[in-house]
Amino acid sequence: MAKKILVTGGTGYIGSHTVVELQQAGYEVIIVDNLSNSNAEVIEGITHISGIRPKFEKLDCTDLPAMKALFKRHQGIEGIIHFAASKAVGESVHKPLMYYRNNIVSLLNLLQLMPENKVKGIVFSSSCTVYGEPDNNPIDENAPIKPATSPYGNTKQINEEIILDYVHSGADIKSIILRYFNPIGSHPSAEIGELPLGVPQNLVPYITQTGIGIRKELSVFGDDYNTPDGSCIRDFINVVDLAKAHVIAIARMLEDKSDEKVEIFNLGTGNGVSVLELIKVFEKVSGKPLNYKIVGRREGDIEQIWANPDHANNVLGWKAVETIEDTMASAWKWQQRLRQKGIM
Ligand code: UD1
Secondary structure, X not given: OOXXXXXXXXXXXXXXXXXXXHHHOOOEEEEEEOOOOXXXXXXXXXXXXXXXXXXXXXXXXXXXXXXXXXXHHOOOEEEEEEOOOOOOHHHHXXXXXXXXXXXXXXXXXXXXXXHHOOOOEEEEEEEHHHHOOOOOOOEOOOOOXXXXXXXXXXXXXXXXXXXXXXXXXXXXXXXXXXXXXXEEOOOOOOOOOOOOOOOOOOHHHHXXXXXXXXXXXXXXXXXXXXXXXXXXXXXXXXXXXXXXXXXXXXXXXXXXXXXXXXXXXXXXXXXXXXXXXXXXXXXXXXXXXXXXXXXXXXXXXXXXXXXXXXXXXXXXXXXXXXXXXXXXXXXXXXXXXXXXXXXX
């Protein structure tokens, strides 16, 4: 019988790509999502790709009675992948309580309900934001955790600590914490992708929306950083590569491939790419020049960060394989598909 996995935030950007990979690997998926930053149409995209309609529960993970009832309705859930969270850095500065409530209470509820429902493991979506501005690059998992620069970043740090404390208290669960670098791109089918509501805060949706004419021009936040071309450097990781790491992590916990109760992995490519370089890649794969201007730095931005992914490569046997060109081409194809559908 297929193993049942609960995916919180499964209609979101990384969540939806992970649902597809889980289904293709033979897992049965139950999505829980409150649709606060996504829409139910995503289920259709998932179903088109995999041929399997995931079960869907429109619920908020902060609602403990509702989550208790969900575990009653779906007996035998073996693992959880927890994506559901608020994720806009700037918004978190203005609405800290909302961020602490959404991001922390959700995890507390899931952890509480795991042992009583015999759920063996939880994969947690963390971020390279926990490293702050690194002293050295590439950065590995042993690098120091720096004080968070936003409530959003703080929720990731606190959630990691909550998991560690709970497991160390003797709770009968396992966890794998995945620290993502900068996920970009979309499924090659263009059936699912990143769908930001309103004006995008992140670079790639802003680039593709500018490319298609929704935005007039991209503002590049700073060209006076201490980097070769003066713009910030990131480790842009293909979202499907990222999704696949979750399937490996779930199998690792459910099949007891490790004796460790909590493991932490960086998920990145190991290559730093600058903002200006990424714009050039977009221009190459789209065949059109991008309208952009250099403006001042954005407050709170990190100058440069990229991963040392050796631990994930060697221990999980996972590696990012997609090229940056193919990844940007997938983001562009998705943007064009949204236009065709009349969504954007
Ligand atoms: C941020 C968060 C990260 C979070 C991620 C996804 C921090 C330090 N990082 O990553 O934790 O997981 O968002 O929400 O809080 N840029 C432009 N013009 C734009 C948009 C972005 O030049 O219009 C530049 C930024 O200055 C930055 C780079 O592009 O140098 C990437 O920005 P973005 O996509 O927002 O991701 P991060 O800030 O790296």
